[in-house]
Amino acid sequence: MNRLPTVIRQHLAGLRLLLIFTVICGIIYPLVMWGLAQWLFPRQANGSLVSYQGRTVGSSLLCQEFVNAKGQPLPQYFQPRPSFAIVGWSLKEVKGKWVVEGMGPNNYGCNPLYSSASNLGNNNPAQIQFVKQRQRQIAKFDHVAISKIPSDAVTASGSGLDPDITPANAAIQVDRVAKARHITPAQVEALVRTYTTGRTLGFLGAPVVNVLLLNIALDEQYPV
Amino acid sequence: MSSALAGWLQAGLLVAALAACYVPLGNYLAHVFTSDKDWRVERFLFRLMGIDRNADQRWGVYVRSILAFSAVSVLFLYGLQRLQDHLMLSEGMTAVPPATAWNTAASFVTNTNWQNYAGESTMGYLVQMTGLAVQQFLSAAVGLVVAIAMIRGFIRSRTDKLGNFWVDVTRASIRLLLPLAIVGGLILIAGGSIMNFHPYETYTTLSGAKQTIPGGPVGSMEIIKDMGNNGGGFFNTNSAHPYENPNPFTNWFEIFTLLLIPFATPRAFGKMVKDNKQGYALVAVMACIWLLAVGGISFFEAHYGVGGATAAQIAHGATEGVETRFGTSGCSLFAASTTVTSTGAVNCFHDSLTPFGGGIALFDIALGEIAPGGIGAGMYGILILAIVTVFVGGLMVGRTPEYIGKKIRPVEMKYAALYFLTLPTVILIATGLSIGTHQGQSAIFNPGPHGLTEIVYAFASEANNNGSAFAGLGTSLGWYQTLGGIVMLLGRFAPELFALGLAGSLARQQPVPASAGTLDTRTPLFVGMVIGVILVLVGLTYFPALALGPFAEGLH
Incomplete structure (x- = not known):
């Protein structure tokens, strides 16, 4: 890993950060919000x-x-x-x-x-x-x-x-x-x-x- | 109650709520970025990312980390849009065309959220949720951490290290944005913002016609769209759409969330430099300009003139593009707040504002998004302007200018000048090129001086990473999509580069103790000077464009 040029390492770090937060903010977070919304406010969440x-x-x-x-x-x-x-x-x-x-x-x-x-x-x-x-x-x-x-x-x-x-x-x-x-x-x-x-x-x-x-x-x- | 009084009470409640959050949220922000203790989840994420959390970065490395992360993000978002028809939850949408996908990828990574597509008929649920909304979190976090790195330039000495970008972004997202988004999102959903994964369903209306109603994970995106000063709505009509912004309370709450973090950041600055009064001085500058903008747009939308031949005068109300439930006061408050925060969400359509109301919206953006500006971006922007002000003050009395114990030398001023010059250069060149080309002109929707305003507004909005539009302009042309993407990237990353360069140069200095000749930057005098410098610099830079656009139309 450390043998790679810095530029490549930084882009790989960027990619890892992006993928991790795509899971957290792009999948887990909306699913949690969806679950809470359907449980607490189903009428509103489904379009009134x-x-x-x-x-x-x-x-x-x-x-x-x-x-x-x-x-x-x-x-x-x-x-x-x-x-x-x-x-x-x-x-x-x-x-x-x-x-x-x-x-x-x-x-x-x-x-x-x-x-x-x-x-x-x-x-x-x-x-x-x-x-x-x-x-x-x-x-x-x-x-x-x-x-x-x-x-x-x-x-x-x-x-x-x-x-x-x-x-x-x-x-x-x-x-x-x-x-x-x-x-x-x-x-x-x-x-x-x-x-x-x-x-x-x-x-x-x-x-x-x-x-x-x-x-x-x-x-x-x-x-x- | 008269509608004018109701409008002022609405704004008054907003001021009170923001004032109440200033100290606690600002202190928390400072704590997030100064605490040595990592949360367990953060330690886990750092391991997953394979980063050394104790490795502080020099300013150049910090910048390269931002650029590397943003480049990867643009590519990822572009790919996701181009491939959406092959992925799940596409709701039958086809692949996004290349120029649109390029523009949108640049737009969401730069925190601009300029939209040259209609969400409900272009982007499937997967792209909205795992592509666009993710960037709404991360681009906001990037803006914020640049501000924090810049503040570290003031508090550190004899070092060239500004912190670790990966740690800062993780902290900003995990400790600040996500918890606030969950609470705020539920409030919007309770009000009627939708949150489901239904396919579009067709119903028979009361009078027997067919109506297809879209669904989508809207509430979770809506909150970060506003709170992260992004502005890219799930639907084409953004915060005017009842499924994004269903009632007057959610409307007030959305305006509150636009302003919340930017207005609390000066407190974090004051806290971190261990002089809270410095924070109060900067927040006073921001608040004055914001209130002027609110007052100005509210005035011109309510007093559109009588007896003349404009559409509002004939209709007895400036209500074109305004939702009934918000009224013109709800529209004006939103329009002013979205344009001074680089959010760019809209609840009424700026192209249809009165000439002067729309002119103020354009002027707000031209100010460079510093009052209070976008999340983080407003903070580093106003710090640059404070430095310019100190420099101007120093010239007047013949002393070496200092700010927060750091000398403002030629090298710092070079960075500050480059920062300030970037945006007008980009905006005016792009506008000039567009007016000079056939495609550029053919996109104009409203004739006369208003058409020029449409083009100036488009590039001012893109370069300042605002994202609102005089949306009549036909920006789905390749010219605007391609050039717009470049303008947004330049408008975001060149100023960040100069801000961090300045921070690196400040961090290397040894602090100088304040002397009798030091300009006290905590006084009302200094607040007035900063406001003066901002208005004069911007006024002179954009005067020709404003004179030929909104002034010419309004005075006609």
């Missing part, structure tokens, strides 16, 4: 999955799209934020208008295999066009004034998988959901309140409404 009528319908931590076969939003459900979690999306300019093109069979967003932000800058003409376009769509869909639409409804989330909307965003959707389900806005508002979470400890983060849990409660109590 939620069931409805005996089947798993998704995760309370991941958004899902509530759209029909043509990709249009379903009025009886609260709608999540715009999402760029779309298979292999790219930005294209078609006849002076910016469009987002995906490569999948359905390109709605909220696809957990392709978490993504838009990365569009504040002064990017495409971003400005998208915000205005979404405002017009929501104004028409929910019959609200553009000035009433909160920013989270017209901007894409960071992960593309944001499970939440702001209480203000939920509020503008109440009337439309109530009408589609033939119930009163007050009944919907009561459920929205149930699924609204304030700031953690009163000051961490922001108040949110979990869209999937709210929509499940709606289906459960006021089926269409």
Whole structure:
């Protein structure tokens, strides 16, 4: 061993250190964490999955799209934020208008295999066009004034998988959901309140409404 | 409660928690690297590695050990990615393409964690767990031990030995990083970070569509990603992804872990040089700059302006790329903390920040990652800047500059100057080359001055081993992958070489007793001088790039 040149000996020492710590930090440590996690926090460790009528319908931590076969939003459900979690999306300019093109069979967003932000800058003409376009769509869909639409409804989330909307965003959707389900806005508002979470400890983060849990409660109590 | 007040309380709790950890963790850190007693497991590991734990290394040998270990690591990580389709737990992923694998190997070994791939669709569980996450431990340990070796340069005299690299790395991993990772990881998992080995499963959603949900050993990687100032997430969208960072508490906790060790290291420094006030002075410099960054980004994200024609103004909120549960205050606090610590994890997307908010993020990185900087790297970085400050102070009053009982002579200043010049040189040359080539330009995503900012940010981030990005830039092009790998390696190992050279030169000196002419480096005056030197040096170096990028966009 000592007869080898120093350079070789150092690289061999490096290799041994790497292999030893690959076993410790790369195999033993994650397996211990996995064991502890599955024992102590199995629901969280397995993805916070939620069931409805005996089947798993998704995760309370991941958004899902509530759209029909043509990709249009379903009025009886609260709608999540715009999402760029779309298979292999790219930005294209078609006849002076910016469009987002995906490569999948359905390109709605909220696809957990392709978490993504838009990365569009504040002064990017495409971003400005998208915000205005979404405002017009929501104004028409929910019959609200553009000035009433909160920013989270017209901007894409960071992960593309944001499970939440702001209480203000939920509020503008109440009337439309109530009408589609033939119930009163007050009944919907009561459920929205149930699924609204304030700031953690009163000051961490922001108040949110979990869209999937709210929509499940709606289906459960006021089926269409 | 108003969202501004909540945001400040959130930051206030962070300051309190970090202050509470400063003394105990700093003392423990010093103990880890000064204790003579090996744990039994350490003795066993030293035998397994075949090293003589008592063999102290000269600075040159210490550097060569780092380089040898890192070279082996790059090769191993490259091979693992290229062969993943032949190994278990690949989750059906194909072999990673060569340029991506090269860039990623350099990225994780240098503690940068620049990611030009989407984790959930590129890397199988085995690569994430036994390749990337292992480097997140070891590259953090390497950064830390370089800082410790540099501190030894101050406390040792008439020797050229700085310690044993293999012993130091083992201690840093076994005594510090692993125990903290186990505790912190469980906290993240309790909050909702996933930790399983399920294959990707497809479910039918509430409205009848199909949705495939990934699994993975995320929690164990998430904690070391943050605590080791690595930043390379399991998923493409990093700490914005609900499976990495599920709620406002985990978000606060992740920010806390980014800052924890870097902010406690000055205490270890003070303890080791037997003058705690020296540690307080340096941590004060770090804290001031960090708080300025937090205040700046928070301000510009909350005050995006009214009545104008930018996207945030039309939407009535700078929420593009921001998760609802964190809000813009959670985003700003994270963005400032991740860019001043060389972590590079993101919970909101910096490309979509307001021009000035994003400009501050870039400036934070350009500061050279010293406030508090990456694990260890921040410490040796700020020591170099303290030495430069002492030198500048010495020039002003005409005395021989000294720091911690060691003279700052021309040879020390040469090392310090080389250290400081490396990063701007690498960053500005790489940026210039990219702007001058077709491939370099074609990667720009957002038009106008913002596009220039994307390129400057990319190389500043890579050279400073940060790893965050203005991620619109199409860095999956071969140009950026190849050049980026070189930039990251230069940005990591050249400064470490100069820092250790400086340490070796200091260790050979005999300590000089403080005299009436010695600048007291424990005073608020000195703290102010260091901050001044940092801001002036960086400001002048990067002013043209900042003026043409974020300033031009923001003032337009």
